[in-house]
Every structure is written in structure tokens, then in C-alpha cells.
Amino acid sequence: MGKRPRCITPETLVLTAAAQMRELKVDQLPVVDVEGRAVGLLDVQDLLAAKFV
16 A cells, blocks of 8 residues: 555446556545545455455
């Protein structure tokens, strides 16, 4: 994790987030609100379990 991690918002579509994860070659993306506060974490395992990937 760096000082400016790649993040998504709660409004980000799942398919967009999955594409971003593939492009960045990461397994997790933090979910942050408009003020930059962490509200969750999207993990590739969540996508696999929900059969989005």
C-alpha cells in the first residue's frame, strides 16, 4: 500500500471494479467515500464467490 492507493467508490459498478483490478494486477481495492474515508474492501474472492468473474 502506498500513500495514494488505487480506490473505488461505493457507486463504482462491479464490472468496472473487476476490470480495474485486472488492469492494475491487484487482488483488493479499498472502497472510500467522497471524503476519502474507508468504507469497505473489495476482494477478488468476493467477485469469484458472487460469480462476477
